[in-house]
Amino acid sequence: MRYITLCLLLTSSIFAQFSMKGSPNGRSKEQKIAVQNSILAKVNGTTISMMDVKKKMDMLFHQHYAHLADNTQARFQFYDTSWRRVLSEMIDQELILADAADKEVKLTDGEVREEIESRFGPSVMTTLDKLELSYDEAWKLIKNEMLVQRMNWWFVHAKAITQVTPQEIKLGFRSYLKEHPAYTQWKYHVLTIKGAEKPEITEELYSTIKEHNPSSGTLTQFLKDFEKKNPSCTISLSNEFSANDSELSESHRSAVSSLVTGEYSQPSLQVARDKSQVYRIFYLDEKIEHSASSFDEMAPLIKNELLQKASTEITKNYLGKLRKHYRFDADHLKETVPDSLTPFSVQ
Numbered sequence: 001m002r003y004i005t006l007c008l009l010l011t012s013s014i015f016a017q018f019s020m021k022g023s024p025n026g027r028s029k030e031q032k033i034a035v036q037n038s039i040l041a042k043v044n045g046t047t048i049s050m051m052d053v054k055k056k057m058d059m060l061f062h063q064h065y066a067h068l069a070d071n072t073q074a075r076f077q078f079y080d081t082s083w084r085r086v087l088s089e090m091i092d093q094e095l096i097l098a099d100a101a102d103k104e105v106k107l108t109d110g111e112v113r114e115e116i117e118s119r120f121g122p123s124v125m126t127t128l129d130k131l132e133l134s135y136d137e138a139w140k141l142i143k144n145e146m147l148v149q150r151m152n153w154w155f156v157h158a159k160a161i162t163q164v165t166p167q168e169i170k171l172g173f174r175s176y177l178k179e180h181p182a183y184t185q186w187k188y189h190v191l192t193i194k195g196a197e198k199p200e201i202t203e204e205l206y207s208t209i210k211e212h213n214p215s216s217g218t219l220t221q222f223l224k225d226f227e228k229k230n231p232s233c234t235i236s237l238s239n240e241f242s243a244n245d246s247e248l249s250e251s252h253r254s255a256v257s258s259l260v261t262g263e264y265s266q267p268s269l270q271v272a273r274d275k276s277q278v279y280r281i282f283y284l285d286e287k288i289e290h291s292a293s294s295f296d297e298m299a300p301l302i303k304n305e306l307l308q309k310a311s312t313e314i315t316k317n318y319l320g321k322l323r324k325h326y327r328f329d330a331d332h333l334k335e336t337v338p339d340s341l342t343p344f345s346v347q
Contacts, residue, residue, distance in 0.1 A: 031346050033344055037343075041091050041332075041336065043095060048091065050083075053083050056089075057083065059133070061075060062131055063119065073346070080342075080344055087337065095322040095326055098326055107150070111146065115146060156314050157307075159310075160314055163306075164306045164307050180293065183246070184287060184290070185243070188259075189282070189285065191237055191238075192272070192278050193234075193281070199267075202267045203267070205281075206267050208226065209264050209281070213262070216283060240285060261286055261287055263283075267279045267280065
């Protein structure tokens with residue numbers, strides 16, 4: 001479900017750090033996590049307590065961070081950052097389970113047993129003992145998860161699939177192309193000649209460059225040698241520019257657009273920032289054509305994006321109808337679950 005996935009992503013970096021560092025100060029196994037138990041919500045006659053939330057989080061912790069089973073600090077961080085999202089998920093789950101009961105959706109014992117063995121491994125009871133869960137509790141939790149998954153498939157995902165038609169994918173691809181069209185990338189240097197009182201010096205430089213055609217790697221030394229022979233001018237060489245079509249200024253575009261790789265432009269008289277007149281010569285290092293992505297390449301990604309968008313909207317509407325149908329009072333949560341509530345602590 002969406003909330004649990006989000007909380008796992010938010011806490012993954014924390015657990016990565018604990019995994020590398022091990023038990024903080026070597027005391028992790030000696031510490032215990034205290035839980036302030038209370039009734040948090042009531043959904044269609046079913047109450048959800050803090051201990052219910054903790055049991056759900058214990059299963060998630062085992063599923064995703066079994067290697068940190070003895071790390072109290074890591075487990076506490078998971079509880080502390082996840083419990084509100086898991087509670088929200090469990091409320092939605094109870095609403096969907098009520099709908100499943102009304103629609104008489106069933107699961108076989110064999111389906112549930114297979115999932116339990118897959119989730120907890122061959123030594124099911126040993127694993128459940130570590131999680132402080134009875135077999136009946138694990139059975140109920142797993143069965144409810146599977147029912148919710150089945151309901152989500154029928155009443156959310158299947159509907160989303162019907163909405164995401166080939167025509168919608170084509171329209172999505174057209175929108176993508178408008179934002180990500182084909183483009184040209186230009187990599188180039190700019191030579192700026194200052195203090196040349198006579199344009200003949202610039203013409204001489206250009207003729208010498210054309211004759212010897214120095215590469216960008218040897219251009220710096222080439223320019224130094226020319227300056228020694230012509231002390232009245234100063235030549236600066238820019239760092240390499242790298243710009244796309246839309247990023248090029250008009251003056252740079254007109255200078256480099258007609259060049260081929262390794263070619264120098266003719267000198268052009270321009271006005272520098274200090275209002276002085278300078279000559280500039282452009283050297284094109286590389287011209288890279290980036291083609292637009294093909295439909296075959298983007299179609300699966302666009303389809304998934306449209307499915308997620310449709311599923312989010314359908315889920316919102318579905319849960320809204322369930323809250324109204326089963327008269328769930330979301331405002332009451334502000335009283336039972338205030339922002340100041342901190343139910344877990346390390347002792």
